[in-house]
Amino acid sequence: MTIMTSIKKQVEETFEYLHQHPEISWEEVETTKYIKRILEENGCEATTFEDCTGVVGKFGNFEKGLPVVAVRADMDALWQEVDGKFQPNHSCGHDAHMAMVLGVLWKLKEQPELEDQVAVKLIFQPAEEKGAGALKMIEKGVIDDVDYLFGIHLRPGQETELGRATPVIVHGATKMIVGEIKGHDAHGARPHQNTNSIEVGAQIVNMIRQIHLDPRVPHSVKMTQFQAGGKNVNIIPGNATFSLDLRAQNNQLMEELTRRVEEILTSLQSLYHTQIEITQTHGIVAAENHQQAVEIMQQSIADVLGEEQVDEPLLTPGGDDFHYYSVNKPSLKATMVGLGCDLGPGLHHPAMTFNPEALISGVDILHRAIINAYQLKQKNQ
Structure with a gap:
């Protein structure tokens, strides 16, 4: 089994586990434990919090004064009616987001030479559906030392097609x-x-x-x-x-x-x-993205999927508390990539599905964005 096949399989299996074990906002207790265990098994320093769910992993060298690049995944499921019964349900793709960010870690681990050359934070944030989880992470000082912040979100087919991605989601x-x-x-x-x-x-x-x-x-x-x-x-x-x-x-x-x-x-x-x-x-709050971060993500999508597969910025009336990070820290270079994945019938639909083949593309794009951020920094020095 090749390295990439192995990571792809790990990501898909992790997604399936998280999809079958959804937890609603502020109640992501078992999800936090599950991710913390994976982070520690892969050599990360993992931080949890006494008064809330969520976990942050640190990979690389945080002692050399390197720029800190963070990747954020939201954790919570929705509480909605599914087949006549109200229950937690991952119909917004947060299970996929967590799996992809863990995939980034596994991909970094396959390149041991990087461990002394990067300082990467993996932020698993609770309560995005409440619009409050990002503010809690800010309160905890999670982004105080972060220079670049990348997020990812599955997109419906009518917004971004399978095999394509947009470097920025302009949420309202x-x-x-x-x-x-x-x-x-x-x-x-x-x-x-x-x-x-x-x-x-x-x-x-x-x-x-x-x-x-x-x-x-x-x-x-x-x-x-x-x-x-x-x-x-x-x-x-x-x-x-x-x-x-x-x-x-x-x-x-x-x-x-x-x-x-x-x-x-x-x-x-x-x-x-x-x-x-x-x-x-x-x-x-509405999106306030950083142009340099958008350009890094645009190049990263082109590197992974090809230049012809890069979509224009996606304007959407939907919202995401991801943007509290950049509003509260204007110097933060942040953007969220929108991943085409043949998602239907729509976000928050109780029977939402997507093509899992897109998961590894998301992993590769985020991983490439981390590498490109460091290469840009070196180029500008």
Whole structure:
């Protein structure tokens, strides 16, 4: 068995194990143990944390003052309905991302001459689906010494085809707003005695649909959850909970979109003489990628797949907390490669599948990006 065949087999087997053992955000306990064991078995210094899941491996020489190149994989599965049952499910490709980053380690290990010439961090980050895991890793100081940061994400077939890859995913900003409409119930025969929270919810839907911002920049806002009333149909509910999903392609437009939504909620309070309270707000910043990192990744894809297989930057309304790293450390040279893999029916679909042959391409691209980053550094010295 050749070295490459061996690594390919290891990556595919690791993916299958992780796919069969999904764990949701902040509960990636067994996943953390599994990856930590592999890191240590391969000679890495592995760091875990007392108050959260996640693990960071260090490969190479961190004493020579070399630039530190990090590769990040997200760990968490989604909690979603699969065949009529809610369960953890890897329908976003995080199991594949972890397997590919471990593949990078195995490939580095097959080149013992590199161990004294590189300083590589392998970051396995929890809770990407909550938009909070990257912030926790930043809090832990994981990127304090990092100069280059590379990520990877499987892409749907309509975005990037099998055998191709894009050197940068230009994610948009996302924000989730959870709110409550507070009032009291009334008898169905006496609608004048309360404010119907369902009617308030309907007005929220109608008014957010009338928000018009710069049409040149993709954006959207929609209601994704609404709960009101109980088992009795002759009660007019005065209380309700709702959730709004906001998307904007850049951080500036997200600020404006958020302001407009908040103005709508405030105006409806006055119109309906009821209380509307925002109880939760969380989100993810838009991508702020570094041009040098993008160029390194572009060359790396060309080296592995061929120049004709390099796609243009991918603009997508989806989000990823990967971008908190570069927003919180502007000097960080970061980008996320989008890997074509014949993924369908779509990300977050409970029956999502992809072509596992793409896994080794992802390994090779990330490995090449590490090598190219060091070669560029040497060239510029």
